[in-house]
Amino acid sequence: MPSTLSRRDFLKISGAAVGALVIGEFLPPWVAQAARSNGVLDASDSGYIPSMCEMCVWRCGLLAKVDAGRVVKLEGNPDHPHSNGKLCPRGQSGLMNTYDPDRVLTPLIRVGKRGQGLFRKASWEEALDLVTQNMLDIKQKYGPEAMLFSSTHNLSQVQFENLLNAYGSPNYGTQRSLCFNAMIVSNLTTYGMEEPNRKYDDLKYIILTGRNLMEAISTSETSALSQAIDRGVKVVTLDPRFTKTAAKSAEWLPIRPGTDLAFHLALINVIITEGLYNRNTVLNQTSGFDQLAAAVTQYTPEWAAPITEIPAETIRRIAHEFAAAAPYALAHNGWRTSNFVNSFQTERAIAILNALAGNWGVAMFPASGEESGVLGAPPQPAYPRVSAQRLDGVPWKYPFVPLKIGVFQELREAALSGTPYQAHGWFIARQNPAMSLPDRGRTLEAFAKMDFITTVDIIMNDTSWFSDVVLPESSYLERYDPLNIVGNKAFLRQPVIEPQGEARSALWIYKELGTRLGLGDFFQYSDEEDYLKQQLAPLGVSLDQVRQKGYVDLPGEGPDFTEPIWNTPSTKIELFSTTLDKGGFAAVPQWEEPLAPAPGQFYLLTGKVAQSTQFASQNNQLLNKYSDEPRLWMNVATAKSLGLSENDLVEVASTAGKIHIKLEATQAIRPDCVYLTPGYGHLSKGLTVAYGLGASDSDLHLTFTDPISGGQALSQTFVTVSKI
Amino acid sequence: MTDIQHKTFLFDATRCIDCRACMVACSVENKIPMNKTRIWVAGVGLKGEFPALERASMVYHCMHCNEPDCLSACPVGAYSKRLDGPVIYDPKKCIGCRYCMNACPFGVPHFDYDKGLIDGAFIDKCSMCTQRIDVGLEPACMATCPTGALMFGERDELLKYAHDRLTAQPARYLNHVYGESENGGTSYLILSHVPFKELGLPELSSTPVRDVSEAVMGVTIPFALGWGAVLTGTAVGVHMVNKKKEADAQKLETSEPQAEEKK
Numbered sequence: 004m005p006s007t008l009s010r011r012d013f014l015k016i017s018g019a020a021v022g023a024l025v026i027g028e029f030l031p032p033w034v035a036q037a038a039r040s041n042g043v044l045d046a047s048d049s050g051y052i053p054s055m056c057e058m059c060v061w062r063c064g065l066l067a068k069v070d071a072g073r074v075v076k077l078e079g080n081p082d083h084p085h086s087n088g089k090l091c092p093r094g095q096s097g098l099m100n101t102y103d104p105d106r107v108l109t110p111l112i113r114v115g116k117r118g119q120g121l122f123r124k125a126s127w128e129e130a131l132d133l134v135t136q137n138m139l140d141i142k143q144k145y146g147p148e149a150m151l152f153s154s155t156h157n158l159s160q161v162q163f164e165n166l167l168n169a170y171g172s173p174n175y176g177t178q179r180s181l182c183f184n185a186m187i188v189s190n191l192t193t194y195g196m197e198e199p200n201r202k203y204d205d206l207k208y209i210i211l212t213g214r215n216l217m218e219a220i221s222t223s224e225t226s227a228l229s230q231a232i233d234r235g236v237k238v239v240t241l242d243p244r245f246t247k248t249a250a251k252s253a254e255w256l257p258i259r260p261g262t263d264l265a266f267h268l269a270l271i272n273v274i275i276t277e278g279l280y281n282r283n284t285v286l287n288q289t290s291g292f293d294q295l296a297a298a299v300t301q302y303t304p305e306w307a308a309p310i311t312e313i314p315a316e317t318i319r320r321i322a323h324e325f326a327a328a329a330p331y332a333l334a335h336n337g338w339r340t341s342n343f344v345n346s347f348q349t350e351r352a353i354a355i356l357n358a359l360a361g362n363w364g365v366a367m368f369p370a371s372g373e374e375s376g377v378l379g380a381p382p383q384p385a386y387p388r389v390s391a392q393r394l395d396g397v398p399w400k401y402p403f404v405p406l407k408i409g410v411f412q413e414l415r416e417a418a419l420s421g422t423p424y425q426a427h428g429w430f431i432a433r434q435n436p437a438m439s440l441p442d443r444g445r446t447l448e449a450f451a452k453m454d455f456i457t458t459v460d461i462i463m464n465d466t467s468w469f470s471d472v473v474l475p476e477s478s479y480l481e482r483y484d485p486l487n488i489v490g491n492k493a494f495l496r497q498p499v500i501e502p503q504g505e506a507r508s509a510l511w512i513y514k515e516l517g518t519r520l521g522l523g524d525f526f527q528y529s530d531e532e533d534y535l536k537q538q539l540a541p542l543g544v545s546l547d548q549v550r551q552k553g554y555v556d557l558p559g560e561g562p563d564f565t566e567p568i569w570n571t572p573s574t575k576i577e578l579f580s581t582t583l584d585k586g587g588f589a590a591v592p593q594w595e596e597p598l599a600p601a602p603g604q605f606y607l608l609t610g611k612v613a614q615s616t617q618f619a620s621q622n623n624q625l626l627n628k629y630s631d632e633p634r635l636w637m638n639v640a641t642a643k644s645l646g647l648s649e650n651d652l653v654e655v656a657s658t659a660g661k662i663h664i665k666l667e668a669t670q671a672i673r674p675d676c677v678y679l680t681p682g683y684g685h686l687s688k689g690l691t692v693a694y695g696l697g698a699s700d701s702d703l704h705l706t707f708t709d710p711i712s713g714g715q716a717l718s719q720t721f722v723t724v725s726k727i
Numbered sequence: 728m729t730d731i732q733h734k735t736f737l738f739d740a741t742r743c744i745d746c747r748a749c750m751v752a753c754s755v756e757n758k759i760p761m762n763k764t765r766i767w768v769a770g771v772g773l774k775g776e777f778p779a780l781e782r783a784s785m786v787y788h789c790m791h792c793n794e795p796d797c798l799s800a801c802p803v804g805a806y807s808k809r810l811d812g813p814v815i816y817d818p819k820k821c822i823g824c825r826y827c828m829n830a831c832p833f834g835v836p837h838f839d840y841d842k843g844l845i846d847g848a849f850i851d852k853c854s855m856c857t858q859r860i861d862v863g864l865e866p867a868c869m870a871t872c873p874t875g876a877l878m879f880g881e882r883d884e885l886l887k888y889a890h891d892r893l894t895a896q897p898a899r900y901l902n903h904v905y906g907e908s909e910n911g912g913t914s915y916l917i918l919s920h921v922p923f924k925e926l927g928l929p930e931l932s933s934t935p936v937r938d939v940s941e942a943v944m945g946v947t948i949p950f951a952l953g954w955g956a957v958l959t960g961t962a963v964g965v966h967m968v969n970k971k972k973e974a975d976a977q978k979l980e981t982s983e984p985q986a987e988e989k990k
Contacts, residue, residue: 075755076752076755076867079871088870091746091873092747094871095748095871096755220873226875229742229744229875229876232742233875235896245777247745247782250781250782251744255778257778613745614746614747625751625754628751629751669773670776671780672777673777674777
């Protein structure tokens with residue numbers, strides 16, 4: 004059989020990496036004591052324990068199947084709206100993250116040079132004392148602001164933030180500027196909310212701008228899109244690559260990278276000049292329509308055609324189709340929108356297009372919000388006042404970026420330049436900046452400037468490899484995290500098995516560290532269960548009850564869909580943003596010509612595959628087993644013109660660096676682009692499966708920051724490709 | 728064929744996104760070693776030239792034929808077809824002859840060349856997750872499919888569902904349910920937007936290969952006996968002829984030296 008992953012290829016790929024391992028062979032026999040006592044298991048220690056997935060940030064509900072005290076399988080939890088009983092390949096592989104033979108199971112202290120990978124095992128006592136000593140030294144010598152803290156979207160992040168606020172550092176890095184700052188800030192300026200919920204139930208028309216839902220899987224949303232397509236909804240996908248989402252779309256437009264803004268401005272132009280917008284919405288819910296109308300008159304489809312390389316008649320037709328389907332039409336705002344410096348205005352144009360379609364309450368709804376006043380929390384003293392500026396320029400350089408989001412790449416730049424002051428220490432939890440930040444060479448230089456680096460992770464990730472102390476966290480199947488609110492329920496992550504080795508939960512690690520730093524008053528919970536009991540206290544529900552069901556219903560009704568409240572200065576949907584206007588930026592979207600590759604150069608594109616999550620899943624043997632070999636995609640015709648053939652080893656170079664990787668000559672990409680699956684090219688030899696696979700996009704990416712949203716422009720790097 | 732009451736899969740190629748959740752789920756559920764799999768992706772993958780492109784792929788595992796060729800080919804009865812659908816392989820009976828591999832028109836049974844006689848199971852293939860369906864659960868692959876490309880249920884109901892879809896959305900599908908009659912009917916039905924051979928499926932008649940092979944096998948013994956008789960007769964005849972030749976040769980031998988000596 005001809006095949007994309009034939010039996011022969013399959014044996015070749017998997018056989019190269021791993022031997023004949025069977026997951027069951029190394030399962031520890033004992034299920035979590037908590038689960039034994041709460042009645043979900045029968046007399047033979049079998050049954051299902053409800054918890055939550057952590058293979059990506061979508062956080063599906065899961066049911067862990069336990070057989071005679073061993074966890075043997077994960078299922079999607081039908082009660083959780085993010086999974087609806089399903090799990091994606093990453094969710095299904097979750098057991099393998101927990102049972103990864105490369106797990107770090109004791110605290111480690113570096114003994115060799117940084118990056119040499121020589122560590123010795125240490126007790127928690129010794130490791131925590133060492134971290135504490137260094138953090139106190141830095142605070143005393145340089146002030147608390149000299150300590151950087153960074154962590155990626157996770158449920159214990161609230162206590163991570165507690166630790167950094169109690170310590171007194173303003174320097175907080177998240178991954179979000181590498182991901183969705185443009186989308187968040189555009190929604191804030193337009194709708195006054197970070198990200199509206201989307202519903203596909205009644206839709207007739209969807210424009211996807213680089214939202215590759217069939218590969219960047221968010222289980223319930225991927226499922227909803229699939230069902231919508233099945234119902235006959237027309238999906239138009241804009242992407243320079245023929246992604247698996249493009250393959251399922253009615254229409255694929257291989258748009259020139261960086262020109263999505265021009266496409267959407269032309270749609271807005273047609274819809275306004277032909278009077279196809281929702282008059283009721285525009286009149287009652289929006290402000291600034293006249294300014295918008297005046298600004299877009301120049302952006303005709305004929306103007307956009309040569310820029311986007313999409314024919315004017317196609318753009319005009321799509322504008323007509325979208326308007327005809329409205330309000331049952333959605334222009335998806337995307338997720339990882341860190342593509343070009345103009346991505347913020349692209350996102351603004353998309354937000355405005357939705358407003359013109361009048362699709363609020365049909366396609367878009369208020370976000371349910373993860374924070375809620377209905378849950379309790381441990382008592383919290385006031386944090387020390389911070390007078391130092393943030394190194395990432397928020398808000399003094401980036402006034403529109405929320406403090407909790409930040410501009411991560413600028414934090415790294417400041418650590419390098421030492422301005423406005425020099426950072427000396429870096430505390431990193433559940434994050435891998437050595438892989439995620441653009442221009443890896445500069446990130447490693449920034450590490451070298453640190454007196455002290457400590458990381459919290461479950462495996463020896465690439466950043467841990469350069470750390471002085473590695474603190475082993477228990478995996479998501481081994482620990483509690485704070486409750487997670489979705490809709491009108493709060494879901495629980497609970498241990499399914501006892502932690503392996505000396506691994507401990509983030510809640511425990513932050514509290515222990517806080518206590519040693521003399522900040523014990525900020526951590527008023529005796530352990531993880533006590534933390535959850537304090538969260539549940541106002542609801543009058545016991546932790547045992549929540550452990551059995553996996554969630555608790557919250558009082559009150561769901562968000563009100565009919566009367567939206569726009570949290571903007573005008574209390575309307577701002578087509579003309581008064582906030583942007585005051586800041587001296589374009590208050591209605593206007594065309595910004597993006598940088599383009601010089602002759603002989605290519606746009607370097609990155610994007611997800613269904614079998615990996617950012618930089619954390621490549622060592623998972625089950626995912627590796629079913630992943631395609633990471634290669635550099637290049638259009639067949641382009642490859643031919645360069646004298647390159649399939650599987651040639653090529654050198655890819657940008658001004659930031661170069662990599663070597665095998666070539667995949669494919670029809671599925673524009674001739675002026677190349678594509679690399681991110682997350683490969685690991686530096687840590689502690690990742691025995693992932694080390695040596697593929698190459699890292701971060702070695703090539705240049706650092707560009709959008710002055711409005713702080714987003715990193717990940718597609719604005721241009722490369723040359725040559726045969727080795 | 729619609730009266731066959733089997734548990735059956737329905738795979739819809741228009742809905743599969745090639746995410747491989749089914750493959751991972753199967754590997755965990757059935758404790759498949761890291762270098763083995765029971766589910767594959769088949770098909771041409773990408774079709775066409777930029778920008779006129781299409782994708783065609785299919786996940787497949789054992790088709791659980793209604794008239795399984797593996798069962799028919801197995802000389803030791805290591806295969807059985809359960810009344811509710813699954814084709815079951817019994818490693819205790821298997822002698823590792825690999826006849827099933829040659830017999831299966833879909834190339835499903837997979838031989839483990841690393842194993843010796845005492846290790847047991849030589850062959851690996853999908854069991855329809857009998858350990859799950861026997862307790863009322865769906866097979867692991869189908870249960871996790873995020874897009875509903877895999878369905879599972881009673882064969883007649885899924886066949887009706889499939890035909891209803893073909894009627895309702897004629898532009899979306901080729902007007903055929905693969906597996907309804909192929910090879911005597913399978914318990915893995917397929918809907919597709921591209922020709923089935925582009926999904927890697929063989930063109931099979933509705934007569935199961937098994938019927939053909941059994942028709943052949945039915946005359947094997949009389950044929951073998953008859954052929955044996957012919958061969959025996961020939962052998963006897965040849966033997967007798969040879970005997971006669973030997974006798975004549977011996978006569979010559981006794982006279983030839985004299986003839987040589989004459990030279």
